[in-house]
Amino acid sequence: MIDYTVGEDIVDRAAPDGPIEARWDTRRFTAKLVNPSNRRKHRIIVVGTGLAGGSAGATLAEQGYQVVQFCFQDSPRRAHSVAAQGGINAAKDYRNDGDSIHRLFYDTVKGGDFRSRESNVYRLAQVSVEIIDQCVAQGVPFAREYGGLLDNRSFGGVQVSRTFYARGQTGQQLLIGAYQALSRQIAAGNIEMHPRTEMLDLIVIDGRARGIVARDLITGEVRTYLADAVVLATGGYGNIFYLSTNAKGSNATAIWRAHRRGAYLANPCYTQIHPTCIPRSGEHQSKLTLMSESLRNDGRIWVPKRKGDTRAPNEIPEDERDYYLERIYPSFGNLVPRDIASRAAKNQCDEGRGVGPGGLGVYLDFADAIARLGRDAVEARYGNLFDMYQRITGENPYEVPMRIYPAIHYAMGGLWVDYDLQSNLAGLFVIGEANFSDHGANRLGASALMQGLADGYFVLPATINDYLARGGLDPVGPEDPAVRQVQSEALDRLQRLLSVRGERTVDSFHRELGALLWDKCGMARSDESLRDALERIPKLREQFWQSVTVPGTGAELNQELEKANRVADFLEFAELLALDALVRTESCGGHFRVESQTPDGEARRDDENFSHVAAWEFGGDGRGPVLHKEPLQFDYVHPTQRSYA
Amino acid sequence: MNLTLRIWRQPGPDAGGSMVTYQVSDVSPDMSFLEVLDVLNERLIRAGEQPVAFDHDCREGICGSCAMVINGRPHGPEQTTTTCQLHLRSFRDGDVIDVEPWRARPFPVIKDLVVDRSAFDRIISSGGYITSPTGSAPEAHSILVPKPVADLAFENATCIGCGACVAACPNGSAMLFTAAKVAHLNSLPQGQPERESRVLSMVATMDAEGFGGCTNTGECAAACPKGIPLSSIANLNREYLHALRAGRA
CATH class of the missing domain: 1.10.1060.10 (Alpha-helical ferredoxin)
Structure with missing residues (x-):
């Protein structure tokens, strides 16, 4: 399906004008407030309990709203934010190394390859300093120096140390902070928490998001939940590639269902491939594990100079090694941004210098760091990561270099939102990785945690007031025909999945879709590969609906049914992802079109034709989608060819 | 490697359960323990049987979802290693491995290896x-x-x-x-x-x-x-x- 139409441009009407430094203050002042005693009359649904959802749920409940919150895991503490390792950025300038809000803003816009909104990114940089204060007050045990001050480290794409961390478990510690704040509100009766409950569809009435349909994963009961506003904090869609660093349960159903109900989906082709993951070990591989980018602070990346060199790494002398990142990008060295490091690794492997099984790997070597700092210091910084590596590979990274290879990690694309984080569908708010807004075409390390918490603790709670205060919401009951309709559609779909009774497992389809996307729409994309993908995805989807098998019934804990429902949505989502990649004929950030590169193989943007957000409107089953462009304007950072040399 | 798995199967919270024996063959020492269950489940599904229900999510040892008593030990034989991070290289070809859910009254079994925590x-x-x-915090330093x-x-x-x-x-x-x-x-x-x-x-x-x-x-x-x-x-x-x-x- 390559047919699509171009609709009217879309504009972000919520962002105020004026100097960029004042815009967030302006918006907070112009946003209407809800009187504290009226807040308890408003119900807000929050789907997801990761950094964005957890912090939003807790904060909205603290403000006095009635929150109804959902997660598919058995506890809100298990959302996949928990697995983030490296750290969280904040423009505190505690190191006195020239950092500032403006520099974090600049680094993020540049790191995103000039495909994000200036207003949003500036606000993110401003709010970053408050996040650290908030988390420290909650008891998040960030790494500290002997004097009791907070420690920092450096991440890719920047030349300052602004990353706060808790060993290699920063995401876990921040998430537990949000989870504890959430737990306090649950105990206070301000949040009705539904764990092991998965959203199946969005209820839209009179053009406004008014609720969701969700399935209790234990009993199988499919129920409707109604509210005055719906917040989606459901994470990214990286699992569409089957093998990714996402959790097994991470899925795109909530955002895809919202898209089908009218919410625009922006820049789905912007997917981030993380350079430092543990290579796959065989066909049985069920997921990939990240090794934090922070390792590139002290680890040196290299490959043998000679093609097909099968010697053990320790037997390869220094002058026969190519530390290619240090050679090609002398000023950033091993700390170039993720998209650049990933492509460079792919190029080395494509040229036959890769190491390990199948030649799909490069070395990340700590020998120099251990010699310089001592093993204890290296262990203190990265001990848990080294242990994890050893458990998975059976190799000891203190003695032999790690082998790493790029893998799908993060989705910069997501539902379109305005400056208020509200979708084009009124009353639908989208926060964290589920939205598209702040990272452009490439996210810098340690910025996902920052954005999730910025959205949940500070941005959404300020902007959602404005929507609720404007009122005009008619009462809606569970017997409303529009509500019943969505519920019965969700039930029908589950029944259809159960009734195919074919011969192929859900996983076999998921693996096939993932391999196809990785091959045709992964680290390098071409007109030919994308057209091929667009041919094959609809066929695979058709096969799925003809020959998938889901055992059991809908009225019980049925993990295959859960998976089948998610994979069915991935099979639709994939087509839009590939179409977006086909239409965007430029290269930018994580989206690399082989037709658009500089003579030395770097991504070449086409600002004249593509300096816009591609926001897709669902056209209906069997009809092509409608593309709405949001032109991007750069008043403070002048787009240039990114250079990290 | 070839293994014999004896897994606790229990259809629901109020149903009785029992250990059921399964043979898995041709698995690799580089596989994680959960990947062996994946392989077994795909086989069961293709044979029209119910797959083994178990909690898992991140498979990186950090979300805390996975929870199996393996040969009588929670998370199996390796120290400081969750079930999802346990690999078959910790076992020997031909081993018989018992797999059970957490056993504790405050953690009732929901189905097979899934418990309510x-x-x-x-x-x-x-x-x-x-x-x-939110908003009440003093400066971090x-x-x-x-x-x-x-x-x-x-x-x-x-x-x-x-x-x-x-x-x-x-x-x-x-x-x-x-x-x-x-x-x-x-x-x-x-x-x-x-x-x-x-x-x-x-x-x-x-x-x-x-x-x-x-x-x-x-x-x-x-x-x-x-x-x-x-x-x-x-x-x-x-x-x-x-x-x-x-x-x-």
Whole structure:
């Protein structure tokens, strides 16, 4: 399906004008407030309990709203934010190394390859300093120096140390902070928490998001939940590639269902491939594990100079090694941004210098760091990561270099939102990785945690007031025909999945879709590969609906049914992802079109034709989608060819 | 490798269960334990049988979802390793491996290897937090935290809430879980205002949920995939006595 139409441009009407430094203050002042005693009359649904959802749920409940919150895991503490390792950025300038809000803003816009909104990114940089204060007050045990001050480290794409961390478990510690704040509100009766409950569809009435349909994963009961506003904090869609660093349960159903109900989906082709993951070990591989980018602070990346060199790494002398990142990008060295490091690794492997099984790997070597700092210091910084590596590979990274290879990690694309984080569908708010807004075409390390918490603790709670205060919401009951309709559609779909009774497992389809996307729409994309993908995805989807098998019934804990429902949505989502990649004929950030590169193989943007957000409107089953462009304007950072040399 | 798996199968919370034997052949030592269950489940599904239900999500040892007693030990034979991080190279060709759910009254079985651990969430919501509503925080550097204190807090905060400590304990006690949170928050300057109420309330909830008492067996710390030390329980007892003496009960 390559047919699509171009609709009217879309504009972000919520962002105020004026100097960029004042815009967030302006918006907070112009946003209407809800009187504290009226807040308890408003119900807000929050789907997801990761950094964005957890912090939003807790904060909205603290403000006095009635929150109804959902997660598919058995506890809100298990959302996949928990697995983030490296750290969280904040423009505190505690190191006195020239950092500032403006520099974090600049680094993020540049790191995103000039495909994000200036207003949003500036606000993110401003709010970053408050996040650290908030988390420290909650008891998040960030790494500290002997004097009791907070420690920092450096991440890719920047030349300052602004990353706060808790060993290699920063995401876990921040998430537990949000989870504890959430737990306090649950105990206070301000949040009705539904764990092991998965959203199946969005209820839209009179053009406004008014609720969701969700399935209790234990009993199988499919129920409707109604509210005055719906917040989606459901994470990214990286699992569409089957093998990714996402959790097994991470899925795109909530955002895809919202898209089908009218919410625009922006820049789905912007997917981030993380350079430092543990290579796959065989066909049985069920997921990939990240090794934090922070390792590139002290680890040196290299490959043998000679093609097909099968010697053990320790037997390869220094002058026969190519530390290619240090050679090609002398000023950033091993700390170039993720998209650049990933492509460079792919190029080395494509040229036959890769190491390990199948030649799909490069070395990340700590020998120099251990010699310089001592093993204890290296262990203190990265001990848990080294242990994890050893458990998975059976190799000891203190003695032999790690082998790493790029893998799908993060989705910069997501539902379109305005400056208020509200979708084009009124009353639908989208926060964290589920939205598209702040990272452009490439996210810098340690910025996902920052954005999730910025959205949940500070941005959404300020902007959602404005929507609720404007009122005009008619009462809606569970017997409303529009509500019943969505519920019965969700039930029908589950029944259809159960009734195919074919011969192929859900996983076999998921693996096939993932391999196809990785091959045709992964680290390098071409007109030919994308057209091929667009041919094959609809066929695979058709096969799925003809020959998938889901055992059991809908009225019980049925993990295959859960998976089948998610994979069915991935099979639709994939087509839009590939179409977006086909239409965007430029290269930018994580989206690399082989037709658009500089003579030395770097991504070449086409600002004249593509300096816009591609926001897709669902056209209906069997009809092509409608593309709405949001032109991007750069008043403070002048787009240039990114250079990290 | 070829393995014999004996897995606890139980169709629902109120149904009876039993150990069922499955052979799996041609699996690789590089596979994770959960990947073996994936292989088995695909085979069962293709044969029209019910796959084995088990909790799992991140498969990186950090979300705390996976929870299996393997050959009588929570998370299996490797120290400080969750089930999802356990690889077949820890077993030998031809091994017979028993796989069971967590066994503890406060963790009722939902299906097969899936149990209900919501009692842990209720322990946390009864006091396992620092009251700090969004927007109220002082500048992060206004309170210094000595590195050893921050490290102690961190060591205890790494608990993933998997429940292995309860599964390992002959009394089904949740002392190590509760102690880890109390040690995390009570050691920090930010946690001092609620120091006494926190420990009293969390211990009361722990008891009300039906967890057993601690008899210092130490199985919990041996089974903990994150290496939470047994000394945290001693600390919990001290904190509890301190709070009682402070008259906050």
